[in-house]
Amino acid sequence: MNESLLRELVPAVIGVLVRRGADFAAAEDAVQDALVEAVRGWPDDPPQDPKGWLVTVAWRKFLDATRADTSRRHREVRVEGEPMPGPSQMADDTLQLYFLCAHPSLTPASAVALTLRAVGGLTTPQIAQAYLVPEATMAQRISRAKRTVSGVRFNQPGDVATVLRVLYLVFNEGYSGDVDLAGEAIRLTRRLAAKTNHEEVAGLLALMLLHHARRPARTGPDGRLVPLAEQDRNLWNTRLIAEGVDVLQTALTRDRLGEFQTQAAIAALHADARTTEETDWVQIVEWYDELVRLTDSPVARLNRAVAVGEADGPRAGLAALAGLDPALPRHTAVAAYLHERDDDPVTAARLYTEAARSAPSLPERDHLTRQAARLNARLRS
Amino acid sequence: MAKYLLLKHYRGAPASVNDVPMDQWTPKELSAHMQYMRDFAARLEGTGEFVDSQALSPKGTFVRYDGEGRPPVTDGPFAETKDLIAGWMVIDVETYERALELADELSAAPGAGGKPIHEWLEVRPFYAEQPTATE
Numbered sequence: 459m460n461e462s463l464l465r466e467l468v469p470a471v472i473g474v475l476v477r478r479g480a481d482f483a484a485a486e487d488a489v490q491d492a493l494v495e496a497v498r499g500w501p502d503d504p505p506q507d508p509k510g511w512l513v514t515v516a517w518r519k520f521l522d523a524t525r526a527d528t529s530r531r532h533r534e535v536r537v538e539g540e541p542m543p544g545p546s547q548m549a550d551d552t553l554q555l556y557f558l559c560a561h562p563s564l565t566p567a568s569a570v571a572l573t574l575r576a577v578g579g580l581t582t583p584q585i586a587q588a589y590l591v592p593e594a595t596m597a598q599r600i601s602r603a604k605r606t607v608s609g610v611r612f613n614q615p616g617d618v619a620t621v622l623r624v625l626y627l628v629f630n631e632g633y634s635g636d637v638d639l640a641g642e643a644i645r646l647t648r649r650l651a652a653k654t655n656h657e658e659v660a661g662l663l664a665l666m667l668l669h670h671a672r673r674p675a676r677t678g679p680d681g682r683l684v685p686l687a688e689q690d691r692n693l694w695n696t697r698l699i700a701e702g703v704d705v706l707q708t709a710l711t712r713d714r715l716g717e718f719q720t721q722a723a724i725a726a727l728h729a730d731a732r733t734t735e736e737t738d739w740v741q742i743v744e745w746y747d748e749l750v751r752l753t754d755s756p757v758a759r760l761n762r763a764v765a766v767g768e769a770d771g772p773r774a775g776l777a778a779l780a781g782l783d784p785a786l787p788r789h790t791a792v793a794a795y796l797h798e799r800d801d802d803p804v805t806a807a808r809l810y811t812e813a814a815r816s817a818p819s820l821p822e823r824d825h826l827t828r829q830a831a832r833l834n835a836r837l838r839s
Numbered sequence: 840m841a842k843y844l845l846l847k848h849y850r851g852a853p854a855s856v857n858d859v860p861m862d863q864w865t866p867k868e869l870s871a872h873m874q875y876m877r878d879f880a881a882r883l884e885g886t887g888e889f890v891d892s893q894a895l896s897p898k899g900t901f902v903r904y905d906g907e908g909r910p911p912v913t914d915g916p917f918a919e920t921k922d923l924i925a926g927w928m929v930i931d932v933e934t935y936e937r938a939l940e941l942a943d944e945l946s947a948a949p950g951a952g953g954k955p956i957h958e959w960l961e962v963r964p965f966y967a968e969q970p971t972a973t974e
Contacts, residue, residue: 680874811862820894828869830862 462645464496464508465579471512472576473551476612480520482558483604486576488520493579552577553653556646557616560624561607568603569624570631575600578642588637618654622662622718625650629666640670651705660709661719667702668725671695683825687734699729720749739769756786764792772800787818791826798833807833840931842890843938845945846961849897851922856957857950864951875948883930883941894926929965938962 468489475485492515496508505511559573571589574580580588586596629643647663675689684690706722724745731737746762749755759782767775775796782789794809810830817823861869883889900915917923928945932938942960950956 680870681877682870682873807862811860814862815897817896823896824869824873827861828866831864831869832866834863835865 461497464493464500467509467512468493468579469552469555469577471509471516472555474513475516475520476551478517481608482610482612483601483608484520484523485516486604488516488523490575490581491519492516493581551612552649554612554614554616556621556650557614558607558610558612560616560621561610562617562620563606563610564603566624566627568599568606569620570627571596571599572603572607573624573646574628574642578646580637580642584637588631588639618656618659621650622658626662626718629669640666640673644670657709657712657714658716658718660705661716661722664702664706664709664722665718665725667698667705668722668729671698671702671729677821681821682828683821685825686728691732694729699726702726703729715748715752717749717752720745720752724749734768737768739765743769756782760786760789760792764795767796767799772796776800787816788813790816791822794826794829798829803833803837807837840933841935841938841967842929842931842965843935844961844963844965845928845930845938845942846963847925847927847958848961849923849925850919851924852959852961855946855950855959857952857954858956859951868949868951868953871949871953876945879945879948880928883928888930888932888937888941890929890931892926892928895924897923897925899923935964938964 471492472482472485472489475488476482480488489512492512495515496512500508555577556573559576560569564572571585574585574588575582582597582600583593585600586593589596625643625647628646629640631639644663644666647659647666651659651663671694672686672689674695675691675693676684678684702722703726706719706726709719710723724742727738727742727745742765743762746758746765749758750762760779763775763778763782766778776793779789779793779796784790790809790813794806794813797803797809798806807830810826810833814823814826814830817826864872880889880892899917900913901917903912903914905912930938930941932941939962942962946958946960947955948958
């Protein structure tokens, strides 16, 4: 019984407790306590029925906590006695948990934390470490989030789109510390896809798989960022690519296009090419047109300008860039890249230096500084 | 043990000896510099003296309260003359001399031409914890 299998059980066990009458916040706390006990005890003494064990221990923890809380005696009366048998064994509440943890009343950071704990089964220290904040801070964030959703009925259907946004946020956080957040996001999206029949859930899963497939090629041995064009494509994970393409194709046959399917289609076209030159840039531009139509997002327009630069030449790319707000993140970096391709290394070097100053991350800053240094060295010789 | 903050400045510190902007280094020199910084941090973790290291973006703004019901007053982006912190490393070491020794080593990180930058770093002691037994 490894830890990830144990974590798989968490949402179902929370569901059982809620159906027996516990409120979500108390159920979640009780399961978390049981989880800690399981991690400690199971390696030496694994139970026959892990889920049954967790339900029993979590229920006991819940009763203990409720009894200890004398000011809430009325609740004790309600839940006292034998747990009711019945449909709770059969019902799958995981989907409800996804909705609750991504509830629109929560801030994105709270929704992310709550999802990782209640759906993902991660402990508060693990989540705190992944987001590089003190454990007490993360504990507060989670308990405030639970208070926020305390009035939400557990059986209310939610909006899949809000869940997808939360999972996408988790995925984009990448990984730091013990927890691989990208891998965790894929796991949670995979389970959501198995429980819903929603083409955008499939689209997001495909997008994640296709991006994750490139991860081994995305950083050099010294930790530096390797851009798509320079990646060693032999390092791409072909198994993940095949799965991503497969999931995407099935979703696309339903003919209900959304932004995640569109982004996944673009990622699939990149995955399909053995080199940058062999990439079907014309088709990628068409997908970006679709993405702009669906989202009207300035970031999509910026990425479209890069694709136009590859499909129709750097001048066309610069023309596509001209109408966009220069304050957009990465606008200057894109301009630098297109100017270099347009054989204007002086402008490109200046823009790379400028872009480095406003880079959102250290690896990106170092990458852009390196681009400027490379061009300046060439200009000097 | 005592904690010290090693502060690195974008500007505002006295000019370093090997004062060439990074975008004028060769890519190889950049790699050597970054490797040196990584090795330095890794070694301090190994000796049990590393606490924290963070880098700051040069973007930033000063903010000041301007009275009840009024929006905050801001000043920035910083004028070129203003001191601008680029990042820090916090170390936990036995002596002040050890703190100086480590700052000295960090200041020797290679820059243009592969030569040490001789960058000025600010070494600031943290206030110590109040000892439990003071009598």
